[in-house]
Amino acid sequence: MKISDISVNRPVTITMLILAVILIGGIALTRLPMDLTPEMEMPFLMIRTSYSGATPEEVEELVTRPVESSVATIDGLSNLNSTSSEGSSMVFLEFDYGTNLTEAKNDLRDLISRIEARLPDGADEPRIMNFDPNAQPIMQLSVAGGSAVELKKIAEDTIQPRLEKIVGVASAEVSGGRSREIRINADQEQLAAYNLNLNQIAAAVRASNQSGGLGTVMVGNEEISVRALGEFEDFSDLEKIEITTAAGDKVPLTLLADLEDGYQEVNSISYLNGQESIGLSIQKQGDSNTVTVAEEVKSAVAELREEMPGIDIQITSNNAQYIEDSIDSVLQNFIIGGILAVIILFLFLRNFSSTIVIATAIPISVLATFALMYFADLSLNLITLGGIALGVGMLVDNSIVVLENIYRHRALGVGRLDAAKEGATEVATAISASTLTTVAVFIPVIFIEDLLAQIFTPMALTVTFSLLASLFVALTFIPMLSSKALKVSENESDENVKKKRYVKYYQNLLSKSLRHRYKIISAFVIFFILFAAGLAADIIPLETEYMPASDQGxxxxxxxxxxxxxxxxxxxxxxxxxxxxxxxxxxxLLTSRVNxxxxxxxxxxxxxxxxxxxxxxxxxxxxxxxxxxxxxxxxxxxxxxxxxxxxxxxxxxxxxxxxxxxxxxxxxxxxxxxxxxxxxxxxxxxxxxxxxxxxEEIHVKINKTQAQNYGFTDSDIISYVNMALSGSTISQLTESGEEIAIVLKLKDSESTSLRNLENINLFGSNGTTVPLSQLAAIEEGRGYSSIAxxxxxxxxxxxxxxxxxxxxxxxxxxxxxxxxxxxxxxxxxxxxxxEAEDMASSFSQLFIAAILAVVLVYMVMASQFESLIHPFVIMFTVPLSVVGAVLGLIITDTALSVNGLIGAIMLVGIVVNNAIVMIDYINNRKTQMSRKEAILEAAPIRLRPILMTTLTTTLALVPLALGIGTGAETQQPMAIVVIGGLLFSTILTLIIIPVVYDIVDEIRNKFVNWLRKIVHKEEALEE
Missing domain, CATH: 3.30.70.1320 (Multidrug efflux transporter AcrB pore domain like)
Structure with a gap:
């Protein structure tokens, strides 16, 4: 039993099935995650190696080159980049798309382990890290209204804990501001006088700031723990520290250094609209919904503002806002497009019940799409929703063809049930084939191994889901509903349809075209060749770009x-x-960060x-x-x-x-x-x-032989000099719950000149004092900030x-x-x-995908018609659509981009649909009359559904083509390409396809007759 027969015979079953689709789709919609783009996995790994104190040239020579040479032969590597900067080596590995990064990471560990012994002393162990494009902060906050010290304390004590309690927030990182800091500014001359160094001061401070368990004692029958409490209680405890010299003398710390209870040195300043501020970066947990997390953060910020009226908390960056605005814009364009499609239906049908029957295909198909998206683990984003919006007009195409055919059967006097069954069954093969041609064009896109595939595969799946859902609705729900609710006017018979003015005009034009068929085809071929030559010679200006720019504000x-x-x-x-x-x-808003x-x-x-x-x-x-x-x-x-x-x-x-x-x-x-x-x-x-x-900088070039003679490694020298010049946190003081860093360094006046730097003393393994000048050459110079x-x-x-x-x-x-x-x-x-290289690569891949799409569409049609000739006739719509697409881009002054090419690939599967239905109907009529009579009979009858499907598809895309709203620029080129290609091809298809069909079928018949004559002659000779 055919599917349309089942739907008509079992209306309750079909109704329950549709209600189940609506229910599941509605639930899925509420659970689909929302983001700007589909989740992407980038085939990148990074190897980071720290080598403190080394110049970029030293990092390149001693770290980067060995690491590069060790990993250059790893399987799947497509590109190897590195950056050597002061004290740091970053090696970036780009793999072929589809490479298993977990296996690649394990292989890297093995390769790097073989060269670790060759890395210099002082270089840290290389760290292998993934590159995650989804790991960027979703929001940035700025806090102003007080001093840098006050703001940092408020942020760390109040704002940060509140935000990190929100479900879905991974971290709220505070940046900027100043924290309290205790500095020990050592006097180089005093250290030399007592034969002491910074390491000894650091050891003495740490030893004086310790607590720990001492064991247990028995008190009666109870075991009591004994604990020493030796941690600093306040700043004055530091002033009591004494350093023991090699001779055993005790030297007060205050004699060797100036102690200062103050705040961190200013190494960066942040501003919000001109006021000094600090920042907070909000990172969401990997599987959390960006929009939901952002809404919770906004609510928390509003509460904090009320609690702290003197503090200005501003959300300076909110990715979720752009996501929301973009998705709202797409949804709005989707709704407007759907309304325009329904209006077109009503203007053609002039029948309220028929319009309602077809219009139900849109919400049902969309909800079914949401359900399939949920089970396919897709998200609601600019790409997937754009796919639905692009296809909204096509969701009614199948239903239009089915209903129009049911309508025609009813007008011929067939009963409701039989008309619904026969009308749907008669066009089922044609609409199935037309749907499959549209779906087939996405198969090559899915197999592109590129970032493009990760972006556009979700769109391809979404469009496929929606079109298959619309086909299901057209073959089940529409026949069932038509058998119950469809009212038909007597004016809708084939004969009355052909009497309509626009149909008669088309029939007369088609008749003249068939009489001058070779002139028509010649004119078309010449026009296409001239157009293609004009494009190739840049006479017809077609601009190109990689991706359309989007205004993110x-x-x-x-x-x-x-x-x-x-x-x-x-x-x-x-x-x-x-x-x-x-x-x-x-x-x-204006926010600044200065360093x-x-x-x-x-x-x-x-x-x-x-x-x-x-x-x-x-x-x-x-x-x-x-x-x-x-x-x-x-x-x-x-x-x-x-x-x-x-x-x-x-x-x-x-x-x-x-x-x-x-x-x-x-x-x-x-x-x-x-x-x-x-x-x-x-x-x-x-x-x-x-x-x-x-x-301008001072270079310290370590003499490795001298360093080894005194018992120093490169790491010893680098860490000591770094402590002397920049300071090092050697301990901390906890006061009123606040952890205060204790930083040790030389006095600024003693570390700012070349002579003072040369006189920094280090202690050798034999206890002798060694000035830095004996361990390294110290000279002024100006190197490169980084080497790529x-x-x-x-x-x-x-x-x-x-x-x-x-x-x-x-x-x-x-x-x-x-x-x-x-x-x-x-x-x-x-x-x-x-982008130029990316554009060339993407255009090349999409061009190949377009050729494969044409081949697949031809194969689908050949299977449907069981013919190689009829699909060839229908493929004439493709060059027509290309001309229309290009004209659409030129007229609207829109550049051809990757998005536009995706639209062109979609167009290959769309433009053939009208011709499929027309050729299928001509073939049916040709069994009862001559070829020309069949063409002149069938083409005018199919004119109305062709115009309806074309106009619903194109007008539904008009809101997207206008590019109105946030993020609409992304879908605009696709919409323009589809509109231009479909309108132009449809106008000419109504003439060109019947003419080509007439010529090709005549040639085919002549060839068959010629073969028959040859066969007959051979049979006669044999007799």
Whole structure:
């Protein structure tokens, strides 16, 4: 028994089944996690090795190179990068997608263990770490309204504990502010006079600040523990400490050092709208819902504000807000699109009950999709909801075809039950095939082994779920409901349909086209060739970009003073930046963090709907206002990517060039020359070189032979000098529940000159005092702040963002200028990366996926028609749709992006649907009449359902194509491509497909007749 027969014969069963789908889908909707993008696993591992006190060059030579050479041959490795900076080596391993990272991590441990003995003394054990893109803070808070000391205490004692109690919050990390600190500033001359050193002071302090168990005593029949309580109670306890010399004399600590009860030195300052502040970063637990956690944090912040009226607590960054706004925008566009689709149905059907019957397919299919998403472990995000929104118009397509055919049978006088059964059964094969063609195009996308697959596979599954659900609804619920509630007018018979004005006009046009069929086909072929040639020759302008930029309402400003910058100098720079941009109308919040390296400023804008300028335009205004600050370097970047990057990409820079070679000075010179070249290119912004000279510094080069003679290791010398210059926490004092660090170092006046540094005394193993100058060469110099390598070669990276120009166009100009004007010495090479490389790679993969999609669609249709000829005819819709898609992008001034190409692949499966239904109906009629009569009979009858399905699909996409609302930019190119391709192909399909069918079928018949004549002649000869 056919499925439509079952649905009509058992209406209660079908009703219960649909209600079960609604119930399960509703429950699933409330339990689906919500996020901005699908969860992604990046095939990256990092190896971090600390080597305190070493210069970048020493780190590269002694740590990075051995680690790189040991891991370079690991299976699945696609790229090997490293950064050697002061005291730290970071090696980044990028694996092929699909690599088992757990196994790779185990292999790395084995490889690294073999070279650990070759690493220098003082280098820590290499640590292997995963890279988790989902491990970023979901919220940033700033607290102002008091001194740095007061704010830090409030944050640590009140705000942090409250936030960390929230279910789903992993941590609330406090940054900035100043804590109480006790400093022991040792006098180098006094230490030398008593033949003492810092290590002895540290040991004496620790020994005087201990508590511990001494054992137990029996008191009567009871065993009592005995415990010594020797911990410091207050600052005065430090003043009582005495240090024992080698001769056994006791020297008061106060004679050897100045004791100071104060606060940490200022090494960073934070600001909120110009007021000094501190920050809190909220990290969620891995499986928690971002939006739910953020709502709980917002509620807690509101309560804290009421409890502390003098303290200003601001949420300066909230990923959940953008997620909520984006998803709300997609849902709104989805609802508007659904309403437009229903209106189109009513305008065509002019029948309220018919419209309601078809319209029920939308909510039922969507709820069924939510249920399937839940069981497939998908989340509600911009991509999956975008997939549903893109397919909302298609959810009624199958139901339209089924209902329209049932309608036609009813108009012919067939009874309700039989009309429902026969009408659904007659088109079941055709709509099943059309659904499968749309689903089939996603199969190649799923098998792309790339970041794209992780982003778009959930969308492919979502669209597939929704379309299969709509097919199920069309073949079960629609026939059942039609058998009960469908009212039919006599005007809906085939004969009356053909009398309608637009049908008659189409029939006359089709008749003329069939008479001039070769002229029609020739005109089409010539037009397509000219169009393709125009695209190839850039006569028809089609801009390209990697990913569409999304307005996240956030801008990052990075600035520093050239030369030897300090916290004080950068603090002055931060004030200048703030004063220059604070009156920009679109700015809501300004937060800054200042350290000796640079100023990091975050500019949060007012909501998108409340401002006239987009985030890129505001960023450009900030650039213009801050470009002429004397002695300052300022870089401004708008956050325009789903992945957190600027320039409209997946998290990287738009343009990037890498120059590789052995010598750092030469690389820097080449990089600076390249930077000067591309700065002149229109649209280039935020040029940045990865290699730069560091601040003036003092280099301590340890003489290993001398050090060993005195019984020192490199680690001994490095840790001691680090304590002398920067200070080291040697113990702590607990007072009123507050833990106060005790820091030991030399007096600032004794550690700031080259001579004083040379005179720092260390104690050898034989008890002799050894000045640092005998253990190391000490000289002033200026090295590089970091050294980057790719695949074991040094390189300098030149990166830049772009403004108001298409990526493809800018990249072409950059490569042309660099290749023609940058003179590379022998042994140096240049390559290009950034979004341009990602775009080229992704376009190439998606192009292959599109070809495979065409092949799969053809195979599905060949299976349906049991013919190789009819699918060939239908495939003529694909080039028509390509032309329409490109025209849609050009007319709307939208660049072709990865998202647009995904839309084009979807289009391959969509545009054939109308032709499938038309050819299927022509084949049915051809058994009763001639080919031309069948075409002129069937095509006009299928005109209305074709127009209905096309208009419902395209109009439902109009809200997405307009790009209105937060995050709508992501789906906009897909919607434009589908609308342009479907409208253009449908208009021409109504003429081209019947004409091609007529020609091909005639050629086929002639060929068959010719074969028959040959066969007959051979049989006659044999007789």
């Amino acid at each position: 956030s801008i990052r400003v990075f600035a520093n003073m050239t030369g030897n910058s300090t916290v004080e100098l950068n603090n002055e720079l931060a004030q200048k930046l703030h004063n220059r941009i604070e009156d920009i109308e679109e700015i809501d 000796s390296g640079r100023v990091n400023m975050t500019v949060e804008l007012i909501p998108l709907e409340e401002r006239e300028k987009d985030v890129a335009a505001v960023a450009e205004e900030i650039r213009n206002r801050t470009r002429n600050i004397p002695g300052a370097s300022v870089n401004v970047s708008a956050m325009t990517s789903m992945m957190g990057g600027g320039g409209g990409g997946m998290g990287g820079t738009a343009v990037e060039a890498q120059i590789k070679g052995p010598d750092l000075d030469t690389l820097l010179t080449l990089g600076e020359n390249a930077e000067n070249l591309i700065t002149e290119i229109e649209g280039i912004r935020n040029t940045n070189l990865s290699l730069e000279k560091g601040n 390598r790719e695949n074991q070669q040094r390189y300098i990276s030149l990166s830049a963002d772009i403004f108001e120009r298409p990526l493809g166009e800018v990249q072409t100009e950059v490569e042309s200028v660099m290749d023609s004007e940058l003179n590379l010495p022998s042994g140096y090479t240049i390559s290009y990366g950034g």
